[in-house]
Every structure is written in structure tokens, then in C-alpha cells.
Amino acid sequence: MIHILRKLSRDLPAMLGLGIVLFVLVLAILGPLLAPYPEDAAASHLTRRLRPPSAAYPFGTDNLGRDIFSRVILGARGALSIALTVVSTAMLIGVPLGLIAGYRGGWVSEGIMRVTDVVLAIPQLVLALALAQLMSPSLESAMLALSLTYWPFFTRIVYAETRRLSASLFVDALRGIGAGTSRIVFLHILPNALSPVIVRATIGLGFTILVAAVLGFLGMGATPPAPDWGLAIAESRTYLPRAWWYATFPGLAILITVMGFNLLGDGLRDIVDPRIRRSR
Amino acid sequence: MMPVLSVRGLKVSIRTDEGMAEILDDVGLELERGRILGVVGESGCGKSTLIRAIMGILPRGATIDRGEVWFEGENLLAFSEAELNDQVRSSRIGFIPQDPLLALNPVFKVGTQMLEVMRWHAPDAKDPTGPRGGARRKAHVARLVGLLRRMQVPDPETALERYPHQFSGGQRQRLLIAAALACAPGLVIADEPTTALDVTTQHQILLLLRELVAEFGISLMFVTHDFGVVAELCDDLCVIYAGQTVEKGPVQAILEAPSHPYTRALLACHPDRATTFLGIPGSVPSPLARPPGCLFAPRCTDARTLCLAGRPPQGLAPSGAEVRCVQFA
Amino acid sequence: RTASAADASTFVSGFGLPANLDPHQVYDVPMQAMMLNAYDNLYRYQNDPPQIVPWLAESHTVTPDGLVWEFKLRSGIKFHDGSPMTSEDVVYSFRRMLALGLAPAGAFLKILKPESVTAVDPLTVRFKLETAYAPFFAAIPSISIVNPRMIEPNVKSGDWGKSWLASNGAGSGSYRIVPAGYRPLEYLDMEIFDDHFMGWAHNPKPVRKLACRPTRETSTRVLALLNGSLDCTDNNLPADQVAQINASKIAYVQKDMVMRIFIIRMNNTKPPFDNLNARLCFAHAFNYMGFINDILGGYATRDPYPMPDNLWGIPKDAKGYDYDLKKAKEYYAKAVAQGAPMKRPVELHVQSENEQSVQGAQLFQSDLAQIGINMKVVGNIWSNLTAAAAKPDTTPDMWVHWVSTYFVDPENWVGQMYDSQFHGTWKASAYYKNPEVDTLLRKARTTIKQEDREPLYQEAIRKIMADSPDIWVYNSMQLQGLNKRVKGRRFCTVGQGAEMRWITLDG
Amino acid sequence: MLRFVLRRCILVLPSLFGLLLVTFLLIRVVPSDPAMALAGDAATPEQIERLRQQYGLDRPIWEQFAVYVGKVATLDLGESAFSRRPVAVDIAQRLPATLALTFCALAISVFVGVPLGVIAGLTHNAWPDYLLRVFSVLGIAVAAFWFAIMLQLLFSMELGWLPLRGELSPTMQRPPRVTGFMVVDALIAGRFDVFTDALRHLVLPAVTLSLGGLATIVRFTRAGVLDTLQQDFVFYERAMGYRRRRLVWIYVLRNSVTATVTQIGLLFGGLIAGGVVVEAIFDWPGIGSYTVQAILTGDRQVMLAVTLLVGTVYAVVNILIDLVHGLLDPRLMERA
């Protein structure tokens, strides 16, 4: 762990990424305390609609006169929780499936991988729509839809890694000393397969925030008046190009957050990938 | 006679996460024309780094702090990358790598890779009067096929059209030897070319190399960790320990009467000589923190206080070998 | 520097396109715009406020019982293929419309049998209705007359040429659809029909080529207008874009009153909305003027009735409800006293892609929160909403929509919204049931004379307003961006100014 | 080789069938009623019921599925409830536009992304690498429609270099439809004005769409190059005096791009989906906007058809990718 941090500290972009992620985390935790107008999460002020940035409203105001700066800060929590929920759900589904498919082989593995193929090809929008109807359109249904379309990526990665690892010598040695299947799979293969998973997950965190925004725009995601970044962008489109600040600041928030996660993920990959590690 | 290759006082260090690592401390060796020089040392003692330094392909972060590399009367260290490429690599110094499995690019045909080298470095590559284009390529192919036949590669005509994975380990090593000789260099450097091979194959390769040295009149620098191989193949020997040349001289002399305590200890470990398996106590000092004095002193059974004073100078041993030990200073 | 795409006689229109080109399959606002140019009707709405004027027909007669209608065609009308139009073609068109039974047939299916449409002579058509139906005449302009000689060769297994006409034209209108000039929802190219029966004498420099390029994104739409690559936007420009366009040298925004009302529906079958006081509480909690003046920039008129305020049949003296949170609180208390579950979280469904409803919903939400009502805004899509509205228990607590003009008659609004026989259609999804209102509306429907119908509607509307089944917010003002070279445009709420034959291009 | 392709093609069929089944079941959940949509705004309940019977919507779902699969097998994708036109025709009209856009975007991603990735890999942990990494991540992170509008403002409004929207200028006469690809059809018709006009219309949407892919390709190429540079053969090739440029751009690159090529396969699905926003902003007449339209109108036949189409394209692209892998790396072909 310390080893990883030390390596990380030499990688400028990754440090930048880590900084951003930590910053967003702080915003997510302390958001209501930091926002100048925390009540703007829901209130509307018709008299100050679409004001350009000023000292009072550093990022301007939106179509209902709400302070965009506050809403950007308040939105951090939502963005992070969407991202984390989706990615962890997808991991919870995808990783075990990948492990089973990779370790068991045979028709079980064939079956799982074919299902994975099918799911990979389901258009996200259609699934999101169906779920939105099953559960009534809401952020939850959108998150579930995203998780359900994202897990195959994890399955594929874990499958490949598990296949590689179960042929590796150390797993063989474990079988040699009589270790049982579950011990080998969960205590040994899983941690070893996890590094590319973590990398994919950090990248997925950013990706999710973006796709959730598109779903929100189609009426299958976050609902107003939630201070959701994606929703803000979707709503702002009607006022472009004049009210440039309306789209720009939530857009920047997404940009920076996604960038943070990606840079961190890239950095982590460089460090955990033993092949690249060798070069240092 | 002037040696083909002569390395003097070479010192190379590499910047690492933990600090500067002195990989080579003081390496010196001479290779006479038409002879085979064995360079022996334990893993990590800097053999490959020495080769990289000679050929000018040190890894990023490596610096040559001191020393000279003289090749056919020219100091290679003064050459720029482009000059080395144009005038030295392949055309005058051939290279045989350690692992035939990994050294060939897996996604290109063997012929493509070998002809790429010949295209730039073959003796006729810069000859404005000779054939050009397709004709020159044809001449190259013909030369390669001839070489491969000489190397006992089966089906030399079609071999160029195949991919590396379609050859066995021994065949691949033969291909690499052919590639090293393709541009008719005067010097060939081989970095443990047989460690990845079976004994029977190794034997064949060694025989082949010996024949080639005589036949093509080349000089060979052969890096290995196996004294057995040295005994079988080489004329001269250079023993390296922790980045320093500790003993060099004719093979026969050294094997018969090793002078440096390290050489002696190492030979005593060889199953052919060992009475009991004991090994050398202690371990090689880290390149990050070389102790003062003789680098072998901490493990040396004959170590004296004098040994810790400073790096011992070269001396001449009765066997005729040059030895870096206070005993012979 | 500007990417002006159009030449002097080409008009590039940003209007939306209908789902397909068959006027007997589709009937909605984009179709109105399309068919006013490509097809003709017996009568047509013109001017603002709308008047129904003779078009293909010179005149009509109706028996006093309102059952037999005869329309007399003009002579010399030519279809695009040059063939003359006769009453047989009109009969064919109506029979086709009835046989397909799709959108435009809604007003006719119950009252008209295919065999009751007959050609009396080459220029006279007779309709024999099953029952008297006053809106019949008002709905006549919604039916386009098509050319059977072009359709018949393309009929496949008795489909009335449905799939062919969906992508082709067979009309007599001012503009003719260019072959292969159509791709659904993407583009439609039309060219002038010089032999149109009305002639072009009125317009010395008409638009000769009409290129419809629907533009989905507001920002693209505005930019395209501003750089001259669109001559007009569609008719739903957000109010916030007006200032910017008016400030430009090249374009301006045209404002027109239309008959299109904005409604917040309440599902009267679901508690607490089954309680009058609860409904009144909600009706007083919406900030009507704030919404109209601030969010819509004043580009709408407060319309407290279940009908456009510029249509006849409205009890002008009736008072609507105002934004008054104090009153709302009183009603809240009364409702609670009567056992209405006012604490229950309620849902307001909106079309998420519709910015205006989303804003209205949020405004409503923040006001309701002040009187202690927990309302959730749910984004949804139109097709799901209309489907859900088919049953009282799947209909959301509240939802937001407009009711546009399909035909200019109170039946289009109050008649179809509050007569309980329409329960199951989205327009009637308040599931309001009042036998007195039913009687009044049904009577008005079968009464022929407008003077006789007007008091019936006024009476019905008064009763409905007293029951406050829904929240009526405004009647729309249409905002359309136009290039300054566009001259001579004539506006009518039906078609919304898309009738191209009046337009000249300046310069 | 042929056997490999054949095997892959046949193995894809069960997956496509599964995809169809899943989508069919999923779409049942959606309440939007095709009959309702068909009947239109002013429909009466009787009208709707009649349509429901006409389209077999009142029959059991398995029966409906069987009927549907039977139709698909004969390439009949049904009729759109919204436009009432054959879905197959609508898709055939729109697919070329989407493919043209996707391929252009992909081409931009590849031709810009691969070199940048190589440069980043070569300069591992130095400034060019840092800059390229941040830059490529920006590509993923920027909201496409925001970027698109910025492009429009700059290149169409401010500079006036490129058209704002659409596939062709309204005043341009469309060339006769042969392939459906505007650019190709223009060339076939010998209409260079149309060709350049169509090409100009492609630029902004393709650039916008290429962003995400570009970033992905940069990072995977970079990782591949880093990995390859560790290989012994690179050291050997340097020692043999390979020309540096040729070494990097031929010998290292070919080894490095396998992962990149795999990503292109995964990207393809994403590009078609990502097209939704781009197509909306630039009014590009493609499949993306068609899908959104279908979703907004609850058009089941279209949703099914698009799913099937995307699934098929996805499968075909992945088979192609495997083939490319085989061409890039002869060892793979032998294993297959």
C-alpha cells in the first residue's frame, strides 16, 4: 500500500487525479456546509433567472434562478453516489461471474460468457427504458440499468485474468498443497485479478456520471429539482448558446471529476500492472 | 597486436527509484582478433549492462561515468547514436541475444526481420555501384539462405517466409546467429546464447560457434555464467564480480590455477569439482551501496584488513592472469 | 461569412415533420403544417382568429336536423399529376380515411359510414351522418383530398396504398413533394405547383422550393436561424431565446396567439384528488403569473378555463383560481378535515425533454413544499404517459400537457376532456365524472347552431370550473424565429403559420 | 481462416437469438402502447382496441415472439408504429449515414490516437506523456454536446468555415441513391460539388464523435507500446541497428496495437450509442436519433430492430476484429 502510494507520488497526472478525487469527495461530504445557498437544491427564485456569473453568483443562476455554484457543489454527492453505486453493483455482479466462468471452464463458462455477450449488445437506452417503467422512472432505475449494462465489462476482464491466473504456477502450487477451490478462487485469484478491475472501475466511475446525464436527459434518470450535474447540462441546452454559464460550469464539474478518476485509474494501472512496474 | 575490442575502466550507473546504482564499477577486458573471449559472472554482476554499454543501448537513466570502449581503434563512447547505427551495429559488431524465444519479433516473418537488418547494414548497403532495390534484396536473400544452410536450419529456402514461433528453440538460436553474421561483422557479441537451450542443443550451438569463428575469421565475445561452457569454447576468460573485472587471462591457465579468491570459490562450487556443496557464504553487495575496499572482501575467506582499505589494484598472478586482489598487488 | 444555405427562391423551414406523409394516417401539428402545403381540403381555416373558409368547396348546405351535408366543389381543380379533381375523389378520400380509421378519423368514425359519403354529381359530395354532430363541419378541414389515380397503382393487398402514401404525395396542394425528396423526420423537399387551383396571382414572387429541415436541438435551431441557414424555426421557441434573436441583424421572433392550452392534470380518482378541497388547494398553489411572466417571459396569457380564451363558448365572467398560498392552506386544512390524505407524497409526471413543463413542475413543487405537500417530479416520456392514462389506476396523480387545436370547436377541448364517455383517452385522463356536465356536453354536441351551443358550453364550463378537476394555466403564444427576408406570412392557429403559399422572399 | 470466420458467424446466431428474446421481454415491460401510438392524438378507445387486435397485441407473448422471430428470419422487421413505414426501409435509409459518421469518427480516432499513443508510450513519465494523458482523458470527460456546440460556435458561426447542421446543404441536389453513402453516391454521380459539400458536413459531427474513442485509443496504444518496449526483441532490434523510426512505427507498433484493436470493437457499440447526442445536435439523419425517437414514442418494432441491428453490427465488427488480430499476430490464427 505504502509502496503504491510512493510510486503514485512520482506520477504527476495520477497525483493530480488523486487530488481531484479527494477534493470531490470533500465536496460530497461537506457540500451543504460549503454551498453559499444550500436551499437552492430545491427552491426556485423567479426574479433572478439566468443571471450571468457575478460576485453573488460566481457561476451565474439557472432557469429557475438558483445559484449554479451551490448546485454544482451540492451535485457532487449525487454524482459520486451514482458512480459508486453503479460501479460497485456492476462489480458485484460481474466479478463473481467472471471468476466462475474463468475457473470452472466447460459449459458453465461458455454459458456465462455467451450471456455476457448478449448483455453487452443490449442497447443501454432500451434497458434503461424498460427498467424505468418497471420501477417508475427515477435515478434508481437509471442506476440499475447502468449497472446491468456495465457488469459484462468486469466479467470479461475477470474472466481473462482468472483464466490466466488459474493456469499460473502459484495456483498450481496451491492445489499442490491441497487448497480447496473456494480458497484458491477468493483468497488468491481474486486479489490478483483485482488490479485491472480497479483500474476499470475508476474509469467506469467517470463514465457512469456521463451516461447518467444522458439518461436523465431522456427522462430515465435523475429528476428535477435534484442538483444533478448531468441534469443541469440537459436542462441548460434550451438556453444555449446565450446562457453559456448554465452548461459550462456543471460541464466543467463533470469534466474535472471524470478526468480525476481517469487520471487516477491510469496511474494505478501503471503501478499495479506488473509488466510496466518492471520498467522502473 | 591491437585487440579488436578493448574496454578500459568502464563505470556505468543507473538512476533508480532508490538512488544511483553503480552497475559497473571498473570493467576492463581485451579481445584479440580471431579469439573467443568468455565473460563470466554471476547473475546481476553487470554482464548484460557491459554489452549494452559497448553497443550504445544502455537503458534510460543510465550514464557512463568513466572508461573507454575501443573497437578497431575507435572509441565507441564518442559515437553518436546515429553513428553507432550507421557504422557499428550489425555491420561491424554482430549481436546474439540470450533468449531465442523472446528476441525475435513474434509478428513479423523471420525473413522480414533479417532483411531489415541487411537493408541498412549489409556491406553492399551503402555501395552506390552495386545492385539496388529488388536486385539487392535478392542478393541479400541469397546470402541469408546460404547462411541458414550453413547453420543447419532445415528448409533454408522457406525458412525466411515463416514466423518465429514456427521454429524450435535451437533453430531460433541458429537464426539469430545467422542474423548476427548476416552483415559480415568482425566482432560478434553473444549474451548467454545457450542458457535457454537443452544440453544437446547447447552443445550443437557451441560447436557451431567455434567452427564459425574459425571459418569467418571473427572475434567472439561470449558472455555466460557457466564455467563448463567457457572451458569448452573460449580461449580467454574475464571474470566479473559486482561490476568489476576480478580476473582475466587465458582460459586454461585460470581453470587450472584460479588466482582470485572469488574465481577459486566459484570453481569450487562447480559439481565437477565440489567435494561438498557449500557455496560461497554471504551475498553480492547491492549496486546501490557498494562497500569500500575489495568488493569480495565480505565473503572472502582470506580477507585481511588491507582488503578493506581501498579497491585493490590489478596485479599479475603466477598463472599469467591479471587479478584484482591485494595478494597479487 | 454566414453560411446562408438558401437561394432567393428556396425557403428552408425548421418545422418538425409528421411521422409520415399520409394525411389519413397521421394528424397532429406537424401534419397540419405539411398538409396545408401539399394537400387541399374542402374548407380551410384561415386568419387569426381562425375563420373557416371555402377552399376546394365553393359552398355547402346542411339540412336543419344536421344530418345531411352537401359540399359543392369548384371546377377546374387539378391534382399534381394534372388530372382533374371530381367529387368521386372526395368520396374516395373520406372512405379511405374512414377505412384506415387512424388519427384524423377520430371525429368521424362514430357518425359517418363509408357508404354514407356519396358523389351526387361530379362536383357535389353528400355526407349522411348517423347522428347530428355539430363539430362535423369544424373537423372538415382536417381531411385532405387525395388523388386515387396516383394511389391505386401502389395499393398492396387492400391497404389503401398506406405504405406508399406514407413516403409520397398524391395531392393538389400548392407544393408538390419532390420524388425521393423525403426521409422520415429528416428532410422533405417540395417544389411549387404552378397549376394550383387558387393560382399564384396574389404572390408575384412565391417560394419556389421548400426545403424542410427539422432541427432537433434548440441551440442548433437558434444558431441556424442566426447564420441564415434556416429561414424559420419551428413554432416552439423558448422565451429565453427571444431577446438574442431579436438582437440579431438577420432574424426576428414573431409572436402569435394560438389555441393551445397548458394543463396540469389531476387524477380525480386517486385520493386526495377525489376531494374537491384538495383539488382547490392544489389549484391555488400554482404561481400562474410567475410562471407566465418570468419563465415564459410574458409570452402567454393566463387562461383559467379548460378552453383557449380566444374561442367562443367561454363564460367570460367566470373567475379562475389565483396563486394564493393562504387560501391553499385553508383548503388543505379543509381537505384534511374531510379525511383526504394530504400527507401522501404525490407524483407529478412531466415529459423530461420538455423544458417548460419541467420548469413549471419545479416551480409548483417548491410552492407546494411551503404548504407542506410533498410532491415528486417524475420525468417520463409522452408515449408512456398516454399509455398510462388509459386506465384510472395507472394514470399518474398529476401530469402536465398541452391541448392543441385539431379542429376549432369547443368539442376539441372541453367536450373531449370532461365528457365521461371519453375516459380511457389521454385528453380525458382527469377521469372527471359529472352527470350534469355529461348531459350538457352531449346536448351541445348534437346541437347545430353555434348560438344554441354557446350557452350549453358556458354552463358546462362553469360547473367544471367549480369542481376544479384540473389546473388550467395558460393559453399559448407561439414564438417563431424568422429570417428577415420572409415577408407576407399569414398566421392561423391551425397550421401555425406554416402555409407557404402566402410567403415571399425579400432579396 | 475461412473455417474460423464461419465458426464465429454460426456461433453468433444463438447470441443474437438470446439478445432478441431479452429485448422482446424487456420491451413488454414498457407500458407505451403501440396501438395508442398508432391511433394518434384524437383516438377513441374503440379505435385503439381495433388496432390492438389487428396487430396481434392481444395474443400471448410467446406467440407474439414466435411470430416475430419467424418474420425476422425472412428479414421482415415489421412496421413502425410511429411512422407506419416498414422498419427495414427506415433502417436501410439511415444506416449508411450512421456508418459513415461512425467510420469517419473511428478513422479520426485511430489516425490521431495511435500516433499520440505511441508518442506517449515513448516518452513514458515525461512531459509529452503527461500532456497526452491529460488531453486524452479530457476527450473522454468532456460532455459531447457541449463540445459540439463550441465547435458550432467557432467553425460555423464565428469563422463560417463549416456547415452547422445536416448531411447536405438544402440547395444541393441529392445524387441518386446507390449505396446510400452520400459521399460515395456523389462520386458515383460524378458530382464533386456534392462530394465536397457532404464531406464538409461530416467534419464537425465526426470530430465530436471521435473524442471518446480517441482517448481510449491513445491510452490503450500507450499501454501497448509501454508493454512492447519491455520486450526482449526491442532490445535485440536496437542492438541490431534498426532505424529508430522504423523500429517504433513498424516493429513496435504492430506488436502494440492488439489491445487497441480489441478496444475498437468495444468502441463501435459505444459509438453507435454515442451517436445519439451528436446526431441530435448536428441533425444527422442516422440510427441514433431514430432510436431516441422510437423510445420516446414507444415504438417497439423499431426498438427490437435497432437492438438486433446493433447486436449484429457488434458481432460482425468483433469477428472482423478477430480477423485483424489474426493478421496482426500470426500466432493467434494458428491457435484458432
Place this chain on the structure above:
Amino acid sequence: MSPVPILAVRDLSVRLGGRKGFLQRTILPVQAVKQVSLDLRAGEILSLVGESGCGKTTLGRTILGLQRESAGEILLEGRTVSGLAPEAARRARSIVQYAHQDAGAALDPWWSIGRTLEEGLLIHGVRNASERRDRVAAMLQAVGLDATSARRYPHEFSGGQLRRLALARILLLQPRVLILDEPTSGLDMSVQATVLNLLLELRERFALTYLFISHDLSVVERLSDRVAIMYLGRIVESGPAKQVFAQPTHPYTRTLLAAAPRLTGRRASGPSLVRGDPPNPTLVLPGCAFFDRCPVAMPVCQEAPPRLEPVAPGHDVACYGAFIEQTASIGAKRRA
């Protein structure tokens, strides 16, 4: 030495790999081990020598129970332990342990050495944590490592240390038979010596029996009591080490001995005994596998594989030529 061998292998054959699939290239299985019989007596060191790919590792893994035998029998102290499903087989053979060829790769890189070593004890039912720790510490000491090693990770150890760790790990399980797969390959001479020394020490201390797999003839000669030479899945010669090295009988054994580099220096170079490449294991020949490389091949060699026949007490050779030579020499003796 006890009369019952602690480990006996009877006519063991092992097939590996092989694939037959729909529209796929069929890959024939590799007959990696063919009718191998071995006796390992308690306390002795039996060396198994052969070229790369001849099946040494496979034989070891099969004895261990990680690989299922396709025919033949394995007896441990007279009990049959073959014919079981893999996990059952492994349980039945817990007195046999195996040290991998690549000691570093046989350790989980994410686990500290202490945990890895304790894991074996845990699996074998030692529940008491402090007991585990004590035993690990003691074992580390026994293999010559200090107790702090337990906290470190595999990549922090040198090659020689890793071998020690690998030994410690399996010795904790109190085996009686150790299969050592090339325990010194890739080690420097000095390190190799210490590892061999350790092996001999441990054998004394824990009363172990070794099956020593190697290709290094110098080591084998010095270390083993008996040797078995393997060629392409078959044992071609076996016998007491001294005798085999003194009187190599099979032409392959002679080839191997001739090829091994010796410190004694340059042997007379002449036409080498060794011809051709190591054989391709997928090739199935009816006769002797060494036929094509054999300097003394006869027509009969091509017909059927020769069987192991004694040429001296305990010294068996599978070669027609050797048998003829022997009868000839016996005849000569008689004549003399």
C-alpha cells in the same frame, strides 16, 4: 532399505490437452508420459533426467495428483492411490509434495511469506494461530532464512531464497516424498551449491525421499542414488547413478553425457554424437522415439518401441541395440 518402495509407479501414461470442436481445428492430445514405471525406495534420491518437454514435470504432477493419469497405477507404501478424481487423488497423496520448477512464480505475489507458509498449515487443520507462527518461524530457520522474512513479499527475495521458501512451504506439511522439479535451474553456481547442500541436510533431518527432476548431469551425478533417463515420455534407461554414468548404455544417455559441458575443458571436437532437434511430442511414432537422432539406429527400431530390459542388476535400458550389444558381449565373454 525397506522392501516395499515408498512410491511405485506402474505403466503410467498421461495424455494432455487435445481439442475437438465444432468447425475448429482438431488438436491431438499430447502423450506426455508413456508407460513409465518407477520405484522410489524410502530415503533414496532418484533423479529423472531428460530434455525439455520430455514429460518430466508432467510425470511429477501426475504422481502428486494434480494431473489425472490416463492409464497405469501409482502406489504409495503399497497402497493404490491412482484412479481417483483430482481432489481426492491429491488428498490421498498428501505425503507427497512437489517443489515447482519456478519457485518465485509458485508464490502468490500478493501474500506475505508468513501468510503463504501458514496457509498450508491452515489447510491441513492447524487452527491455533500461535502454533502456526511458531512452526513457520522454526521452518524458516531450518531452511536458513531469518524469521523476519515472514513479513516480506516474494518479489523481495532472490532466486536462491525463493527456493528455500518453496522448500519451507512444503516441508511444513510434513511430507515423506518430495518431488523436486529442477530445483537449481536458473541459479548461479554458488547459490546452486547452497541449495543442494540444504536439500541434503533436509533429507537427513526430516527423513525425506527425493524424486529429483533435472537436466543438469553434473549435479545429478553427484547427488543421486539412482537415475532414470527420460526421452519423449518414456524412461529409456534407469539404474544406479554410478553405473549409469560409468556405463551409459542407451545411445541417448551417451548423447546427453557427451553434450554436457565439463570443466575438464574442450573435448576432442569431431563429428558430434548429437544430431537433430529435440523431438516434437505430438508426433506419434510406432517405433523407438530416438530413432531419427540415433547414431546406431537399426531397422527394427522403427517397428515397435523397445521395452526396458535389464542389462545389469537394477540397470534397465530400452534399446534394441543395447540388448544386441549385451548379448554380443555375453557371447564374447563365453567365447573368451
